[in-house]
Amino acid sequence: MAKNFTSRDEDYSQWYNELVIKADLAEHSAVRGCMVIKPYGYAIWEKIQAQLDKMFKETGHVNAYFPLFVPKSLFEAEEKNAEGFAKECAVVTHYRLKTDPNDKTKLIVDPEAKLEEELIVRPTSEAIIWKTYKGWIQSYRDLPILCNQWANVVRWEMRTRLFLRTTEFLWQEGHTAHATKNEAITETKQMLDVYADFAENFMAMPVLKGVKTESERFAGAINTYCIEALMQDGKALQAGTSHFLGQNFAKAFDVKYATKEGKQEYVWATSWGVSTRLIGGLIMTHSDDDGLVLPPNLAPIQVVIVPIYKGEEQLAQISEQVTVIKAELEAKGISVKYDDRDTYKPGFKFAEYEFKGVPVRLAIGPRDMENGTIEVARRDTKEKEILQQKDIASKIEHLLENIQNNLLQKAIDFRESNTHKADTWDEFKKIIKNKAGFVIAHWDGTKETEERIKKETKATIRCIPLNNPLEEGKCIFSGNPSTQRVVFAKSY
């Protein structure tokens, strides 16, 4: 499988594009900028969904579903949100096609079926949801509202890349309503913690938690919290955001509640989301020149078993033994695939599962049958060893934990060795140009400086880390006084 596969050093971007296609994760569709998520890629999304959904429910959230379309007038209601998203949206203007009178095999838009008001395919759902919440909220008893939705959204992107940036993508969007500012801020931070916990403990992807600068903020938010990960090419990936929306949407949609004391107050809001983009981050954090590497906690297949045999009789004997081993592994909640296809040779299968990032491969042949052994290969380090079959399920269980931890540690090490302090503008430019990675530097706090730095180096402020230590210094660009360092990087 790894033939004709570009290495990371050769061309990281090309490596990524080829990997997504060749590992059967996703492909481009007939619709500009929209992807088809193939079964193997979608199985990873299902694992992500299941775990996040569990974490959302454990923190008191429920799921609901709101309409795909947002009437234009609702979209206009929150000014900044409208401004931020109006430039990239799919607009439904008609509700019928009809047969082309000039060519009966063709369809044309029926001009008589023009909508009075255009509908926007949701790029995000604050507008339609806050319009709905208005009807749900009368008094403090109705608060908080803690809803999440799993949905598709559409943003008309000009340059798209599978998983990382597509016109349509799948995501979850939480939308909560609170009686007080503090409660809303606590919720915003809680969900950031949930995302960071998920990224580190399931994706094995370390993340920085921080706050966005004004210019990188979500359109309509007071504050945008984010988790930022570092990819192997030294570029940052914004992996999730949690927004404190203040009373912006409550004011735009006139959502007030009666306090215990009977006063009318505007409601406080948050929204937070992660998307199929996470799969892009997962790929770029761990994979190598031999293909995909998946952390066991999100691998659709955790263990694959390949029989090495000659003739049906040998296969039957091996299969009998594999049935036992498979059952033992499954009893421990490990997902196992036994690949006994006779249309492919073991070598082909080995290459296939290596490329698809299956964390552990077991192989069992006639000699193993004699000796009561089994060959165990791990995808992350490529190490192989022959183990006794006795207690194999416990051994594999530990190995999977080991792989999960190893991938996280490796990613943490990578991030550490690719995080640099810069104290001068020359130093900054040099690091960004050569090593890339996260650059920790003083910034004077102005939009103008941020913009100039971006223009000259393509690096942006990824975030101001939470609990950032205060430190007197001078802005690397303007030389003006600064009280803290912020995190710069080039980014996806």
Next chain:
Amino acid sequence: MAKNFTSRDEDYSQWYNELVIKADLAEHSAVRGCMVIKPYGYAIWEKIQAQLDKMFKETGHVNAYFPLFVPKSLFEAEEKNAEGFAKECAVVTHYRLKTDPNDKTKLIVDPEAKLEEELIVRPTSEAIIWKTYKGWIQSYRDLPILCNQWANVVRWEMRTRLFLRTTEFLWQEGHTAHATKNEAITETKQMLDVYADFAENFMAMPVLKGVKTESERFAGAINTYCIEALMQDGKALQAGTSHFLGQNFAKAFDVKYATKEGKQEYVWATSWGVSTRLIGGLIMTHSDDDGLVLPPNLAPIQVVIVPIYKGEEQLAQISEQVTVIKAELEAKGISVKYDDRDTYKPGFKFAEYEFKGVPVRLAIGPRDMENGTIEVARRDTKEKEILQQKDIASKIEHLLENIQNNLLQKAIDFRESNTHKADTWDEFKKIIKNKAGFVIAHWDGTKETEERIKKETKATIRCIPLNNPLEEGKCIFSGNPSTQRVVFAKSY
């Protein structure tokens, strides 16, 4: 809660509409014909999804995701499908809004952002999926493809009703590709069986399995299999369909495979789907004049526990005991809610959970604390009894099974007593007009007769049952010879 609630006898349609709103299942949105599925309604959908998804995977299917949009030219490719769906679809014509130069607070469609080719919001995904499958299928080794997708679809319906018929709805659509006709037909029937199994054993909704007549067939199918349920007002509900598509889509999108012998053959196809409409069927099958009745297998809350107390001390004692009972129930996989809100009285809570169809309500007060008892009320029959707390979890587990079975049996009995044979046109008209229900009658097999009957009585042929016994007779309408009876009803 049941105050100001229309009874079924008064106005069945009104009863349904009020029930959906008052039980917090769904509501109309700001977008014409689109609904908001509220958390309680969505929780039912999640239970439906989880169970169906399990059944799909057990029968070898995998999930994937295909684009929301279908380019117009793909839509045109399968003629009948295009004809069937073109009349009711949302059409995206532009990809940008801009600020209205005459009013800076307003947005207008940017005329410069007109798409070269319009995009249709998928009403169903055969076209985009078969366009994709063309790239996936070269030889017999690539078959079968057994994909399902959970998605939203849009059909521009003129008359909408919550869950039953909405412009946007959620569904799953399976799309499979096979090497042979027989294999595809077997798949079509298998999925019909999965649907029937689910309807009967989870929804407690008995269904007739059958085949649609030509005029009721899915646009683009060779044969449409369906499950048909009978609602309490004597109208039928098509609850799920499974289509044998023959080679229609393979031919439209030129999808061929190389056989083992090296010949090129068109691929055989099926598609099958159920939607949020099932929730409408669930409601109308079981609910009564006191609100929703849910079968335990799909109830988001299976057991609610309400404390009866005076003062905090009593509440603390009761809560301690409830914690034990709740844990015992949960250990058996039963979902339990303990409602200790002090903002509402027990009577209010009783009414609320009754209206929301929670299958079992437990109440525990000071006297129960003394006697080691607990009050158990079942929603379906409204029976109450005082039980010893000892072994309460096993007792409740059996009660839930009992309720599930009772609901199914009740629905079967209802269907039996509302299924009638008609042998003459007068008899037929009378039954349809008075008792409604399923009417089993001879039909001459022609489209014309079917249409005339529909026009005169509003009854349609719901299906020709599978394994229908052959029986010589005369068409109730034309008097022409017929070989079998078919099932007529008015329908949703």
